[in-house]
Amino acid sequence: MTRLLEAHxxxxxxxxxxSERVDAFSHWYGSRPLVFRNPAKNDRPRSRFDAAHEAGHLIMHLDAEPGSRIVENQAHDFAAEFLMPxxxxxxxxxxxxxxxxxxxLKRRWGTSLKSIVYRAHALGAFRESTYKRAMMLLAQNGDPEPCDLGPREAPLLLEKAVRLCEQTGVSFDELVARSGLPFELANEVYATATMTRPRLSLDASTESAAADAPVALQLFPS
Structure with missing residues (x-):
């Protein structure tokens, strides 16, 4: 989902x-859409849903009042339908x-258990009582959810843009100076963008150990 937004x-x-209370927000800067995410929410399904949610805002809510419950519900429904038609x-x-x-279903669709339960209720598969029970159990479990799918999707465009500028003779310091942003903030944002991609190195012994390792899932009572 992150690559899809960057490709467009x-x-x-x-x-x-x-703030911990904010997952993400978006804004049009001229003709360029910007999406800002909270790196503390380091969960792949959550980052995908946040990206789809902000895509809904960028497409539907150019002049909408921020924070409106109606607007937020519309973006939420957009993300749910986009990721789980x-x-x-x-x-x-x-x-x-x-x-x-x-x-x-979480592994297949790459979305959180909460969003799948919400979708099941919205599409009529779960009755109100089933939906409330599922949400209660998920709330009691807390974060992270069972069946972890890995860290959040990491953006690539910012890092590639900075590297391209450096190749053409424009340093990162010069970019920051032109932007007018405090250097500490710009450096922090760029460091986060370049540190979120997983780096995996496997040799024959670790591949064998990974293949033999059991997969443990926390199961709620049915």
């Missing part, structure tokens, strides 16, 4: 100083609270 011209940045996921949703099925 959006610049995605992580703001380390963002009703016509495709409806037949896969369980009719009762079956966590093993929900885990499989």
């Amino acid at each position: 011209g959006a610049v995605i940045m992580e703001l380390p100083s963002m 009703g016509a495709e996921i409806a037949d896969e949703l369980p009719q009762r609270l079956d966590w093993e099925v929900l885990y499989a």
